[in-house]
Amino acid sequence: MQDSPVFNYINSLSPIRPVRSIPNPNQFSSLNFTSPPSVFTSPHLTSSHKESRFFKTHNSSSSDPTNSVESQEDESTSHEEVPAEGEDTKGLNIDDCMREEASVETNLDDSVASPCGGDTTDLSLVPYAPTRGEDGSCEDNGMELQKMHDNVQGKTETPDWESLIADASELLIFDSPDASEAFRCFMMQRASNSEARFRNGVEKQTMQHDSNKEPESANAIPYEAVSLLHRGIRRRCLDFEMPGNKQTSSENNTAACESSSRCVVPSIGLHLNAILMSSKDCKTNVTQDYSCSANIQVGLQRSISTLQDSLDQTENEIREDADQDVPVEPALQELNLSSPKKKRVKLDSGEGESCKRCNCKKSKCLKLYCECFAAGVYCIEPCSCIDCFNKPIHEDVVLATRKQIESRNPLAFAPKVIRNSDSVQETGDDASKTPASARHKRGCNCKKSNCLKKYCECYQGGVGCSINCRCEGCKNAFGRKDGSSIDMEAEQEEENETSEKSRTAKSQQNTEVLMRKDMSSALPTTPTPIYRPELVQLPFSSSKNRMPPPQSLLGGGSSSGIFNSQYLRKPDISLSQSRIEKSFETVAVDGAEQMPEILIHSPIPNIKSVSPNGKRVSPPHMESSSSGSILGRRNGGRKLILQSIPSFPSLTPQH
DNA sequence: GAGTTTGAAACT
DNA sequence: CAGTTTCAAACTC
Numbered sequence A: 001m002q003d004s005p006v007f008n009y010i011n012s013l014s015p016i017r018p019v020r021s022i023p024n025p026n027q028f029s030s031l032n033f034t035s036p037p038s039v040f041t042s043p044h045l046t047s048s049h050k051e052s053r054f055f056k057t058h059n060s061s062s063s064d065p066t067n068s069v070e071s072q073e074d075e076s077t078s079h080e081e082v083p084a085e086g087e088d089t090k091g092l093n094i095d096d097c098m099r100e101e102a103s104v105e106t107n108l109d110d111s112v113a114s115p116c117g118g119d120t121t122d123l124s125l126v127p128y129a130p131t132r133g134e135d136g137s138c139e140d141n142g143m144e145l146q147k148m149h150d151n152v153q154g155k156t157e158t159p160d161w162e163s164l165i166a167d168a169s170e171l172l173i174f175d176s177p178d179a180s181e182a183f184r185c186f187m188m189q190r191a192s193n194s195e196a197r198f199r200n201g202v203e204k205q206t207m208q209h210d211s212n213k214e215p216e217s218a219n220a221i222p223y224e225a226v227s228l229l230h231r232g233i234r235r236r237c238l239d240f241e242m243p244g245n246k247q248t249s250s251e252n253n254t255a256a257c258e259s260s261s262r263c264v265v266p267s268i269g270l271h272l273n274a275i276l277m278s279s280k281d282c283k284t285n286v287t288q289d290y291s292c293s294a295n296i297q298v299g300l301q302r303s304i305s306t307l308q309d310s311l312d313q314t315e316n317e318i319r320e321d322a323d324q325d326v327p328v329e330p331a332l333q334e335l336n337l338s339s340p341k342k343k344r345v346k347l348d349s350g351e352g353e354s355c356k357r358c359n360c361k362k363s364k365c366l367k368l369y370c371e372c373f374a375a376g377v378y379c380i381e382p383c384s385c386i387d388c389f390n391k392p393i394h395e396d397v398v399l400a401t402r403k404q405i406e407s408r409n410p411l412a413f414a415p416k417v418i419r420n421s422d423s424v425q426e427t428g429d430d431a432s433k434t435p436a437s438a439r440h441k442r443g444c445n446c447k448k449s450n451c452l453k454k455y456c457e458c459y460q461g462g463v464g465c466s467i468n469c470r471c472e473g474c475k476n477a478f479g480r481k482d483g484s485s486i487d488m489e490a491e492q493e494e495e496n497e498t499s500e501k502s503r504t505a506k507s508q509q510n511t512e513v514l515m516r517k518d519m520s521s522a523l524p525t526t527p528t529p530i531y532r533p534e535l536v537q538l539p540f541s542s543s544k545n546r547m548p549p550p551q552s553l554l555g556g557g558s559s560s561g562i563f564n565s566q567y568l569r570k571p572d573i574s575l576s577q578s579r580i581e582k583s584f585e586t587v588a589v590d591g592a593e594q595m596p597e598i599l600i601h602s603p604i605p606n607i608k609s610v611s612p613n614g615k616r617v618s619p620p621h622m623e624s625s626s627s628g629s630i631l632g633r634r635n636g637g638r639k640l641i642l643q644s645i646p647s648f649p650s651l652t653p654q655h
Numbered sequence B: 001g002a003g004t005t006t007g008a009a010a011c012t
Numbered sequence C: 001c002a003g004t005t006t007c008a009a010a011c012t013c
Helices: A005-013 A016-021 A024-034 A037-041 A043-054 A068-087 A089-118 A120-125 A128-135 A141-155 A161-175 A179-193 A195-199 A202-211 A214-220 A223-241 A246-259 A268-278 A282-299 A304-325 A330-337 A340-351 A371-375 A392-408 A488-498 A504-519 A528-537 A539-543 A560-568 A571-575 A578-592 A597-601 A612-616 A620-624 A638-654
Strands: none
Touching (some): A371 A392
16 A cells, blocks of 8 residues: 555655654754763764754754764754744754753763773873864864764774763762862853753752762752763863873873873973972982882872872882981982982082083073983073073973974983993903993984094993994994994003093093993992982892893883983993992883883884884894893893892882 | 084974 | 084083
8 A cells, every 4th residue: 555656645745754854943952851861871872962962853864973964964954944943032042052052062072082982091192182172163063073973983982981981080080079170160061051051940950069069960960961060070081181180180191001001191200300399308309319210110100199199108218228228428418408409409519520400591491402301300500591491380381392302202301321231240241341231322423522522422321332323433432333342441541542631531530430330349439329229229220130120010101211311321420330330220221111112122122223222232242142132132031021020029119 | 711512403 | 314503511721
């Protein structure tokens, strides 16, 4: 019967269609209020939800929201319809309000969904997605939604993910003291987006909740309100991702970090620095810096606040250790009396070469030209810089600049000199003399200094040149590029002979230090003592040694290296005593982490020139001991791993 | 302390 | 990626 022409004809005349499209406005509100919760929670349905809210009944008629063409048509249609229905002002107002609200919600939805759920391991990298969504205007929502929908679909795979996220968000928010604030956020959202609702009495309910807490709100507020609340919360969560909201973002990052070692807290070094600087206890000084570097590895995985706590804790621990195991030298004590900055000052003045401050005039201390900035620390009084922006006051600028630079070169803030803990040690062996264990990250490019002056970063860092260096006429006392293994003594002699009369005093000093190191012993003077605590912290490093840094375990990068690099750079320091040296090395390596897991994780120097390890791959003189890379040399990985195990425990206490 | 040299960093 | 410029430390006087 249905196939009969008559039926078809009747069918074609059926008023059903018109009825379907006409009622949109009216249905909108009803649908709006009756939309099933599941729609809101399901990521897949998010889009359809959007459309259902936004395009009203179209959702029912066209079940495939993914069709962009259709969506656009719907959009235009809906726009047309709105004015048509304009007669009913009340309805229109509501409709508009709902529309607006819907758009906001959907945006929020997406904003939340993308960053929080799409890639939880990279929260820090997604902070801007939400902003964009929120800025979307009502008119553009159709397109915007479609886009977002696409994005969401592309990003979201798991059905329950949003709900999970929501749960996580709730936990975050409600567990935090900011719950009320989150709710406020929600209220604001409502206020700005749905005045009509307030008029309708919903306001009353929500207002009640404002003073009350979410549990009640959940009960009293209609689903939509609750939904909004959640969105508001989640949104807040997103907001935390934005710079400035460190606390929560760090929490998020924590989760992210836990799931991915790749999570890098950009500029953590600066943060830490700031923390350290602000640290009430002056004792923190350099020692703390190191503790920091150690902590960072672990601490990165926590919120900044948590990190602060851990720092404090570590600080105390270190202090204790230092007091117990390591006699604090007078100089150190002095330092301890002053703030970290002052400490530095003293070092500078006292040690002369050890920790100089910058003297930037044009870079505003926001470029790597600036030693402070490059080291990841703020400039301090002793600096003679002009128009300095590298100060806590300009934290934002500093961080932004830092990010920028890091984006250009992820290793920019990594320690320039990568030290291989092992190397130095093969005491007795020729290997010990070979400086090859440590290498400059990128290698130098000296043309005139013959790598015999501090102009040369390798020399400055107290390491030999490697194949990665493009230096000319390399005579680096710590190891020549050509691989001519250099006995430091011989080298010294050679140098003396050759003459560089001028070079002298300082370089000799360095050489001497080296020799001393090789000889083993003692060591004194240099400011290094400051780091002793570190030794204490990492006992193994001092005693046995060279444990390969727990890097791999620690994972992530931190700019901890920053701290190290600053000190390591100076030959006198870095070269100082074997013991200290070891600790340094360990630290240094740890610091290297910021960079990279590459360095650390890959036992194989596949890392391009950039990789410090890579450099060492084939230092000529190393051949014997090594199979190539230092890492390889380092016991071929296996040993490395074993050694690293012990190191962890030590770090653990630091947290 | 001023001026020069140097090579990394930044820019083109 | 190479060449050039800018920059600040290292060095010299």
